Amino acid sequence: MSEDLPILACRDMSCQISARPKALDVLQNIDFTVARxxxxxxxxxxxAGKSMLVKSIMGIAPASVRVNGQIMLDGQDLFAMKPRDRARFIGRKVGIVFQNPMTSLNPYVPVGRQIAEACRQHFDVPRDEARQRAIELLRTVGIADPEDCYDYYPHHFSGGMKQRIMIAASLICHPDLLIADEATTALDVTVQKEVLDLLQTIQEQRQMSMILVSHNLGVVAGRTDEILVLYGGHVVEYGPTSEVFRNPRHRYTEALLSAMPHMDQPTHTRLRTIAGQPPSLANKPAGCPFAPRCGAAEGPCHTTMPDMRTGTDSRHRFACHFPLEQTVGPAVVSGATDRGARAQ
Ligand SMILES: Nc1ncnc2c1ncn2[C@@H]1O[C@H](COP(=O)(O)OP(=O)(O)OP(=O)(O)O)[C@@H](O)[C@H]1O
Ligand code: SF4
Ligand SMILES: [Mg+2]
Structure with a gap:
């Protein structure tokens, strides 16, 4: 497959949950790509719909959810495939790490065997070779004494270690794309940083693509090339991470950035919050989904969904009737947010 082709491209994707009296729109008009x-x-x-988006890509959305649009994975149209072929293809191309390792790991099966079995399921390799591969991966993710740990059960490990084991399991099929859905949210801050650093190191070393899903902007700062901001099931801003952090144009992104703690704030500075609640699925606003919480909302915001527009950098897009002015310097957050300079 050509190196120029993105590993993932979602085009005009939407997700609806069947419900009475009418279906509920969870995601609408989702467009983005992940380059190799x-x-x-x-x-x-x-x-906001983050997990639903991930599950829809993985083909594991609940049965009550209808996914429309186009999802191209490594140049293949997923909806053009037979369900069985699609599941096998996704399983080989994409690895996923969820928030809670306890719901992903079987408590009654030794961790090494769980990793090795995933390998045998997708590749016809002998049991010994699968075991060896699993041990190597346990070593890669920083598990000491991987030969012994292969036979340990999940309860023998701490939360951070379990998440490392899940990362090892997600890598067994040599995926081209690794998705981490709030993979560190349940961990304490120090362990969270270790696991995030591990994910980034593995992504770089293995030359994979990665989708890092989080409610926390600090997690994606410095670890991603691009950022996509979801609000009420819509992409409201999308672009290079450093550009979005330096120059947010959508008012929701600005509010999220303003709610982040900064190193240069005096101690005891009260953190800003975003007043109000995100829209409920059953009661979405007619216009901009952020209108009920936005201080700049005016006439069209309440009636018309804003179109996506493009900033000075054509890769930077945002959907706002009255976007923030383009600034030249650090606008909302100070401090580096480029890849490699981490906020957390
Ligand atoms: N199986 C389901 N049945 C009905 N509604 C669902 C189902 N799964 C998710 N939803 C709804 O879809 C919307 C998006 O949920 P989703 O789990 O994708 O949010 P999220 O952004 O991942 O949130 P979080 O940060 O809490 O994980 C929510 O309103 C949620 O209540
Ligand atoms: S479209 Fe209107 S309501 Fe929505 S973010 Fe922009 S200014 Fe605020
Ligand atoms: Mg989620």
Missing amino acids: HTALGIVGESG
Whole structure:
């Protein structure tokens, strides 16, 4: 497959949950790509649709959810495939790490065997070779004494270690794309940083692409090339991470950035919050989904969904009737947010 082709391209994708009296729109008009060997951050508050987006890509959305649009994975149209072929193809191309390792790991099966079995499921390799591959991966993710740990059960490991084991399991099929959906949210801050650093190192070393999903902008700062901001099931801003951090144009992104703690704030500075609640699925606003919480909302904001526009950098897009002015310097956050300079 050509190196120029993005590993993932979602075009006009939408997700609807069947419900009475009418279906509920969880995601609408989702458009984005993930280039090879790059990392995309997907951020947004709880309920924005982040996990539904990931599950729809993976083909594991609940049966009540209808996914429309186009999803191209490594140049292949997923919806043009038979369900069985699609599941096998996705399983080989994409690895995923979820928030809670306890719901992903079987408590009654030794961790090494769980990793090795995933390998045998997708590749016809002998048991000994699968075991060896699993041990190597346990070593890669920083598990000491991987030969012994192969036979340990999940309860023998701490939360951070379990998440490392899940990362090892997600890598067993040599995926081209690794998706981490709030993979570190349940961990304490120090362990969170270790696991995030591990994810980034592995992504760079293995030349994979990665999608880092988080409600926390600090997690994606410095670890991603591009960022996609989801609000109420819509992409409201999308572009190079450093550009979006330096020059947010959508007012929701600005509010999210203003709610982040900064190193240069005096101690005891009260953190800003975003007043109000995200829209409920059953009661979405007619116009901009952020209108009920936006201080700049005017007439059209309440009636018309804003179109996506492009900033001075054509890769930077945002959907706002009255976008923030383009600035030249650090606008909302100070401090580096480029890849390699991490906020957390
Ligand atoms: N199986 C389901 N049935 C009905 N509604 C669902 C289902 N799964 C998710 N939803 C709804 O879809 C919306 C998006 O949920 P999703 O889990 O994708 O949010 P999220 O952005 O991942 O939030 P969080 O940060 O809390 O994980 C929410 O309003 C949620 O209540
Ligand atoms: S479209 Fe209107 S309501 Fe929505 S973010 Fe922009 S100014 Fe605020
Ligand atoms: Mg989620």
